[in-house]
Amino acid sequence: xxxxxxxxxxxxxxxxxxxxxxxxxxxxxxxxxxxxxxxxxxxxxxxxxxxxxxxxxxxxxxxxxxxxxxxxxxxxxxxxxxxxxxxxxxxxxxxxxxxxxxxxxxxxxxxxxxxxxxxxxxxxxxxxxxxxxxxxxxxxxxxxxxxxxxxxxxxxxxxxxxxxxxxxxxxxxxxxxxxxxxxxxxxxxxxxxxxxxxxxxxxxxxxxxxxxxxxxxxxxxxxxxxxxxxxxxxxxxxxxxxxxxxxxxxxxxxxxxxxxxxxxxxxxxxxxxxxxxxxxxxxxxxxxxxxxxxxxxxxxxxxxxxxxxxxxxxxxxxxxxxxxxxxxxxxxxxxxxxxxxxxxxxxxxxxxxxxxxxxxxxxxxxxxxxxxxxxxxxxxxxxxxxxxxxxxxxxxxxxxxxxxxxxxxxxxxxxxxxxxxxxxxxxxxxxxxxxxxxxxxxxxxxxxxxxxxxxxxxxxxxxxxxxxxxxxxxxxxxxxxxxxxxxxxxxxxxxxxxxxxxxxxxxxxxxxxxxxxxxxxxxxxxxxxxxxxxxxxxxxxxxxxxxxxxxxxxxxxxxxxxxxxxx
Amino acid sequence: xxxxxxxxxxxxxxxxxxxxxxxxxxxxxxxxxxxxxxxxxxxxxxxxxxxxxxxxxxxxxxxxxxxxxxxxxxxxxxxxxxxxxxxxxxxxxxxxxxxxxxxxxxxxxxxxxxxxxxxxxxxxxxxxxxxxxxxxxxxxxxxxxxxxxxxxxxxxxxxxxxxxxxxxxxxxxxxxxxxxxxxxxxxxxxxxxxxxxxxxxxxxxxxxxxxxxxxxxxxxxxxxxxxxxxxxxxxxxxxxxxxxxxxxxxxxxxxxxxxxxxxxxxxxxxxxxxxxxxxxxxxxxxxxxxxxxxxxxxxxxxxxxxxxxxxxxxxxxxxxxxxxxxxxxxxxxxxxxxxxxxxx
Numbered sequence: 001x002x003x004x005x006x007x008x009x010x011x012x013x014x015x016x017x018x019x020x021x022x023x024x025x026x027x028x029x030x031x032x033x034x035x036x037x038x039x040x041x042x043x044x045x046x047x048x049x050x051x052x053x054x055x056x057x058x059x060x061x062x063x064x065x066x067x068x069x070x071x072x073x074x075x076x077x078x079x080x081x082x083x084x085x086x087x088x089x090x091x092x093x094x095x096x097x098x099x100x101x102x103x104x105x106x107x108x109x110x111x112x113x114x115x116x117x118x119x120x121x122x123x124x125x126x127x128x129x130x131x132x133x134x135x136x137x138x139x140x141x142x143x144x145x146x147x148x149x150x151x152x153x154x155x156x157x158x159x160x161x162x163x164x165x166x167x168x169x170x171x172x173x174x175x176x177x178x179x180x181x182x183x184x185x186x187x188x189x190x191x192x193x194x195x196x197x198x199x200x201x202x203x204x205x206x207x208x209x210x211x212x213x214x215x216x217x218x219x220x221x222x223x224x225x226x227x228x229x230x231x232x233x234x235x236x237x238x239x240x241x242x243x244x245x246x247x248x249x250x251x252x253x254x255x256x257x258x259x260x261x262x263x264x265x266x267x268x269x270x271x272x273x274x275x276x277x278x279x280x281x282x283x284x285x286x287x288x289x290x291x292x293x294x295x296x297x298x299x300x301x302x303x304x305x306x307x308x309x310x311x312x313x314x315x316x317x318x319x320x321x322x323x324x325x326x327x328x329x330x331x332x333x334x335x336x337x338x339x340x341x342x343x344x345x346x347x348x349x350x351x352x353x354x355x356x357x358x359x360x361x362x363x364x365x366x367x368x369x370x371x372x373x374x375x376x377x378x379x380x381x382x383x384x385x386x387x388x389x390x391x392x393x394x395x396x397x398x399x400x401x402x403x404x405x406x407x408x409x410x411x412x413x414x415x416x417x418x419x420x421x422x423x424x425x426x427x428x429x430x431x432x433x434x435x436x437x438x439x440x441x442x443x444x445x446x447x448x449x450x451x452x453x454x455x456x457x458x459x460x461x462x463x464x465x466x467x468x469x470x471x472x473x474x475x476x477x478x479x480x481x482x483x484x485x486x487x488x489x490x491x492x493x494x495x496x497x498x499x500x501x502x503x504x505x506x507x508x509x510x511x512x513x514x515x516x517x518x519x520x521x522x523x524x525x526x527x528x529x530x531x532x533x534x535x536x537x538x539x540x541x542x543x544x545x546x547x548x549x550x551x552x553x554x555x556x557x558x559x560x561x562x563x564x565x566x567x
Numbered sequence: 568x569x570x571x572x573x574x575x576x577x578x579x580x581x582x583x584x585x586x587x588x589x590x591x592x593x594x595x596x597x598x599x600x601x602x603x604x605x606x607x608x609x610x611x612x613x614x615x616x617x618x619x620x621x622x623x624x625x626x627x628x629x630x631x632x633x634x635x636x637x638x639x640x641x642x643x644x645x646x647x648x649x650x651x652x653x654x655x656x657x658x659x660x661x662x663x664x665x666x667x668x669x670x671x672x673x674x675x676x677x678x679x680x681x682x683x684x685x686x687x688x689x690x691x692x693x694x695x696x697x698x699x700x701x702x703x704x705x706x707x708x709x710x711x712x713x714x715x716x717x718x719x720x721x722x723x724x725x726x727x728x729x730x731x732x733x734x735x736x737x738x739x740x741x742x743x744x745x746x747x748x749x750x751x752x753x754x755x756x757x758x759x760x761x762x763x764x765x766x767x768x769x770x771x772x773x774x775x776x777x778x779x780x781x782x783x784x785x786x787x788x789x790x791x792x793x794x795x796x797x798x799x800x801x802x803x804x805x806x807x808x809x810x811x812x813x814x815x816x817x818x819x820x821x822x823x824x825x826x827x828x829x830x831x832x833x834x835x836x837x838x839x840x841x842x843x844x845x846x847x848x849x850x851x852x853x854x855x856x857x858x859x860x861x862x863x864x865x866x867x868x869x870x871x872x873x874x875x876x877x878x879x880x881x882x883x884x885x886x887x888x889x890x891x892x893x894x895x896x897x898x899x900x901x902x903x904x905x906x907x908x909x910x911x
Contacts, residue, residue: 037632038734040639040733041632041633041638041640042638045637045638045733093712094712096711099715100711100715101702101704101711104723104766106723109720111718130727132637132730136730143695143702146701147699147701147703177681207633209632240609241635243634243635324636325636328654329635438625481625482624482625483626484626485592485626485628485682486592487592487681487682488628488681488682488685490630491620491626
C-alpha cells in the first residue's frame with residue numbers, strides 16, 4: 001500500500017475535523033481516516049447539550065477571558081492555562097466556521113446562533129442545536145469530509161502502532177469485513193479515538209465502543225498517559241441504563257429533588273444550584289443517596305430530575321430527545337413526572353499526553369479529543385467544553401500533522417510484523433487453555449471500578465480495585481473468543497476492546513491511589529482537601545518494560561493564581 | 568437478565584428469537600436459529616441479542632454502539648419491520664407477533680448482506696456522495712470562521728426535522744422502489760438532499776437538483792409512504808420528497824423532465840375531467856418516440872387482452888365535476904399562497 005501522509009484513527013468530531021483541516025492545509029496529501037464504526041456512528045453524536053464559545057450573542061457582556069477563567073476554575077486549577085487560552089480564544093472561530101459549512105445551530109430572535117446557560121459557566125455561552133448538537137456537528141463534518149474526498153477505511157479496528165525506536169512507522173489494523181490484519185504505513189498518525197469511560201460498563205453513559213483503543217495503543221507503544229485518575233461522573237444518568245440526560249435539562253431550568261421534595265442543591269451550591277459544576281453536583285447527589293434521602297428501587301437508588309414545571313411546549317421543542325429517552329428507557333414522560341437519575345461515568349479528563357499542538361512525545365504521533373489530555377479540563381471538565389475541545393484540538397492536530405508530515409519519512413511495516421500481530425490478535429481463539437467468558441470479566445471490571453474507583457475514593461478501596469484489576473488481567477489471558485469466523489467477528493473485537501480497557505483501568509486506579517488529595521472529580525474521603533503544595537501537578541503513567549510507572553509534570557500557570565474553588 | 572423494573576418485577580416471559588444467520592465463509596445460503604430466553608418487561612431487543620451473544624451463541628453478529636437511539640448502528644428488521652433494536656421494547660413487539668412468543672430478527676433489506684444481521688452501508692454513502700449531500704458553502708474558505716450567517720428561525724425550522732436523520736437506513740430497507748431498482752436515490756438521500764437545498768448557506772442548489780431529476784432520482788418515488796412510516800425519528804420524509812418535486816417544477820419548469828411532465832399531465836387531467844386520461848399519459852410524459860419504442864409491445868398485448876384504456880374523447884368527466892373544479896381552484900390558490908409565505 002502507498003504510504004499515507006496522515007492517518008487519522010477515529011472518525012468522531014476530533015478525527016473528522018483533523019482530516020478536514022489536513023485536507024484544507026494541503027490538498028495534495030494522501031490522508032485517510034480509519035474508524036471501527038462508520039464515522040457517523042461515532043459517540044460525538046450522543047453529545048446533546050452544546051459547545052461553549054464567548055460569541056456574546058445571548059449575554060452581550062460575555063468575553064473569551066471569562067470563558068478562560070470559568071474553565072480554569074472548573075478544572076480545579078489543574079488545567080494548563082496556556083492550553084485553555086487556545087481552547088477559549090479559538091472557540092468563537094470554530095463555532096462560526098461550523099456555521100459557515102452548514103451546522104444547523106438553533107437561532108436567537110435576531111437570527112444569530114443561540115446560546116444557553118451551562119454548568120460552571122458565568123454566562124450563557126453554550127451554542128446548541130436543540131438537544132442534538134453533537135449529532136448535527138458530526139453529520140456536518142462527515143458531509144464535509146465526503147465533499148473533500150477524504151479516504152475512509154470504515155470498520156477497521158486499530159491494533160497497534162508499528163514502532164522503530166522513537167519513531168512510528170504507521171498503524172496496524174484489522175479489517176472487520178475480512179478479519180485480515182493490514183498495514184497503514186504513514187508519516188504521521190493522529191489518534192482521535194474518544195474516551196475510555198466505558199470501563200465502568202453499566203455505570204457509564206458511554207457507547208459500547210468507548211474503550212480507549214487509541215490511549216491503550218499509545219500506552220503500549222511507550223507514549224505517556226496523563227491525569228488518568230480523573231474520570232467525570234455526569235450527575236444525571238438514567239437510573240436503569242446509565243444513559244445520559246443532558247445538562248441542558250438543568251440549563252433549561254430543571255430541578256434536582258430528593259425524597260423529601262427538597263431542592264437539595266441549596267445545601268451544596270447556594271448560588272449556582274443545579275448549575276454547579278459536574279463534580280460538585282455528582283457528589284451532592286451521591287451524598288443525598290448515601291445519607292438516605294434518595295429514592296430506592298430494585299434497579300438501584302436514585303433522585304429526581306424534575307422538569308414538570310417547564311411545561312410541555314418547552315420540553316417538546318428544546319428537549320425532545322431526552323423526553324424520548326426517558327420514555328423509552330425509564331417509561332417516564334418528563335412532562336408528567338420527574339425522571340429517576342443518578343451519577344454515571346461519563347468522561348475521561350485524562351488521556352494521551354500532548355502539547356498544545358496535539359503532539360505526543362513520539363515524532364509524527366498526535367492525539368486530539370477525549371483520547372488526549374492537553375490539558376484543558378484538568379481535574380474536572382465543564383459542560384459544553386468537550387465538543388469544543390474535540391473541534392479546536394482536532395483542527396489543530398490536523399493542521400500540524402499536515403504541515404509536519406514532510407519532515408518524517410514514511411515507515412515500512414514488514415510482513416513478519418503483520419503475521420506476528422495476526423497471531424497475537426487471534427491467540428484467544430484457540431480452545432486449549434482458554435475458557436474465561438468475556439462478558440463476566442467486563443462486568444466485574446465495571447463493578448470494581450464503580451465501587452472502588454468511583455465518585456468517593458479511599459485508600460483501602462483503591463487497593464482493592466488495583467488487586468481486582470490485576471487479577472482480571474491474569475484471567476484475561478485465558479479468555480476465549482468463541483466465534484471462529486474471519487468475517488465481522490464482533491466477539492473478537494469485544495475481547496480486544498476489553499484488553500484495552502484493562503490496560504487503562506490499571507492506570508486510572510494507580511493514579512487515583514497515588515493522588516492523596518481531593519481535586520475536581522477525584523475525591524478521596526481519606527484526603528478530603530485539595531493539597532496544592534504536594535499535588536498541584538499532573539500525573540503521568542508510562543509503560544516501562546511492561547510495567548506501569550507513575551511520574552509527574554508541572555501545571556502551566558498563567559494569569560490566574562490558585563484559589564479556593566466555591567460555587 | 569439483570570435489569571428489573573419496579574412495578575413489573577414478576578412479569579417475565581419466555582421469548583423465542585428467530586435470528587437470521589449467514590456467514591459467507593461457511594454457509595451457502597441463509598438460515599434461522601432459534602434462541603429461547605426469559606425476558607422481563609422493559610428489556611429492549613438489543614439487550615436480548617446481547618444476552619444471546621454473551622450467554623448462548625457468541626457468533627451471532629450484529630452492530631451496536633451507543634445503545635441510546637442516536638448512532639443508528641443497530642437497525643434491523645424486527646418481525647418484518649425495520650427499526651432500531653436498542654429502542655424497541657420486546658414486550659411491545661410481542662403484543663403484535665404473528666406467531667405468539669416468536670420474534671423474527673432479520674438484516675435490513677436493500678443493502679448487500681455481509682454476515683448475519685450486518686449489511687454493507689457503503690452503497691448508501693456512495694449515493695450521499697453522488698447527490699452532493701453536503702452544504703457547499705457560499706462563503707469562500709478563506710473567509711470562514713470570521714462571521715456567522717444570519718439564519719431565521721423560519722429557515723431553521725425548514726430543515727430542523729430533516730437534520731434528525733441518523734442514517735440508520737430503516738427507510739432504505741423499507742423502500743419499495745429500491746427493491747425493484749437498487750440504483751434508486753433512496754429516501755434517506757432524498758431527505759438529506761432536501762435539507763441541503765433549503766439551506767440558504769448552500770450554493771449548489773441547482774446542481775444538486777439537476778442530478779435529482781435524472782433517472783433513478785426524485786421522480787421515481789411512488790408515494791408508498793413506507794419510508795416515513797418506518798422512520799425511527801418520525802421525520803416526514805415524504806414532505807421532503809414532495810418539497811424537492813415542487814422545487815423541481817418551479818425552478819426548472821415542467822418541460823424539462825419526464826417526472827415533471829407526468830405530474831403536470833396528471834394535474835391537467837384531474838382539473839379537466841376529475842380522472843385520468845390514461846391512453847395519452849405516456850405520450851405526454853415521455854413523448855411519442857419514447858412511447859412507441861418502449862410501450863408499443865405492451866399496448867399490443869393490452870389490445871389483445873382487451874385491457875386498453877378508452878381513447879380521450881370517450882373519457883367522460885366525473886360526476887360533480889363543477890364542484891370538484893371549484894375545490895381544485897381553491898386548493899391551488901392555497902398552495903400558491905403557502906409557497907409565497909414560505910419564500911418570505
